[in-house]
Amino acid sequence: MRTPHVTIEAPVASRLPGPPPPSAAGPAKTKGAPGVQSESASTGVRTRSQHQRRKRIVQAAAALASRGGVEAMQMRTVAERAGVALGTLYRYFPSKMDLVVAVVGEEIDLLESSIERRPPGATTPPGRAVDVLMRATRGLMREPELADALIRSLIMAEVDTPFGDRMAGLLLRVAGDGLTAETATEEQFALAGSLASVWVHELLEMLRGRRTYEQIQRRIEIAATRLLVDFQPPPSA
């Protein structure tokens, strides 16, 4: 299982071979066509009660993680708090990591809707990117234990981790004023991705107690300024 690939293989489509139920922590593969995609079909869910269960599980997990971090989020405890059997929990989330990924997914959803509600106001691409990243930073700082748990686990995750990609996409959108993974050049995409990874790293350093909020801001600004120079707002040119 823990075999690193190194050479890309199949596009890593569906990871879970047999698992029949909902599961599909699969934050998905940037759904081929950005059209619809009823979450019922995608996740292979059957009934509504399964959605309920899944939600209860993720909720319980998040609540526990908000307290003592990943270690407080013990599978037995999560199952108990969610009112499901341990076996069921494992049916929904084949490993603790998958559960963590699901929790993170919700957090990112939150950030994205927050961005939509109140878009970054800065006038330059780097400015907007920094704005978004620092907003995300503050959000995560509110629940240090959870943030710590989530970020680390995500990095460790064997499962498909849309974290970096989603962040990169988000940055692309706000920095490139409407750019998407499709309309951006490969280079721009790479740059957004780089900025995202710098952010993640700084966040980790902060959680380790080796950076203050201000230091992170400074470093993110420095990196963003360099990395996003070519993101001149498309129209004005």
Add this chain to the structure above:
Amino acid sequence: MRTPHVTIEAPVASRLPGPPPPSAAGPAKTKGAPGVQSESASTGVRTRSQHQRRKRIVQAAAALASRGGVEAMQMRTVAERAGVALGTLYRYFPSKMDLVVAVVGEEIDLLESSIERRPPGATTPPGRAVDVLMRATRGLMREPELADALIRSLIMAEVDTPFGDRMAGLLLRVAGDGLTAETATEEQFALAGSLASVWVHELLEMLRGRRTYEQIQRRIEIAATRLLVDFQPPPSA
């Protein structure tokens, strides 16, 4: 223990409170002068046999990790292969992570001496940085299991992780032609650090099978070009 800090406290000097013996997984602080460095004083070791033990342990650990990755590197097995008791192993390395850090330290040492032997030939700062990073990448690729194990563990590590810092320092040296953490500006240091974190991230993606060597190279080049623009070789100006 798993409490993230968020607000910097004491400069996190010595982590191990009481542990009397060797320990000091401390891959050291980029030895001031690249000259000698009797490994006896630095680690606070007592006898020679302890050096032997320590070395045997790290060796056994590395060997095991080269095979099945972190999971093959089980503490019991390491202890056995190294010919020490489990308790002793834990006396030297309070946790598996510490052991991993030690193994990584050796790898980095290897890279550094390789760099010294054959310095990057490129003429631009970004070029030299890319050279070094890709050389490191190739080195790690030779033992994917080990690389995977090491990188992940390092990122997860609660312990002081000189990884990023050492890499940043190394980049600073090769890119800024002789710059050190001391002579560089805070900004340059931050930029080198950013590049290092981008590299680590790309490496992880590769180990996950989501990047090819070529893609990494391309991305590193893109990021390095932007991040190291101000690193103009100091003299020519």
Add this chain to the structure above:
DNA sequence: CCGAAAAGTAGAACACATTCTATTATTTGT
């Protein structure tokens, strides 16, 4: 409504990091 398949449950079982205990070397100060 019936029976098979799928999902859920309770709880035992297993694996591995980490800790603890009792005992036996080794080292060290004098």
Add this chain to the structure above:
DNA sequence: ACAAATAATAGAATGTGTTCTACTTTTCGG
């Protein structure tokens, strides 16, 4: 060289993720 201190050892014990078993409900096609 001797006693106290320190290191090492063998191995049991603990904690938590993960797996497995046997059994009960739900769901669903007919």
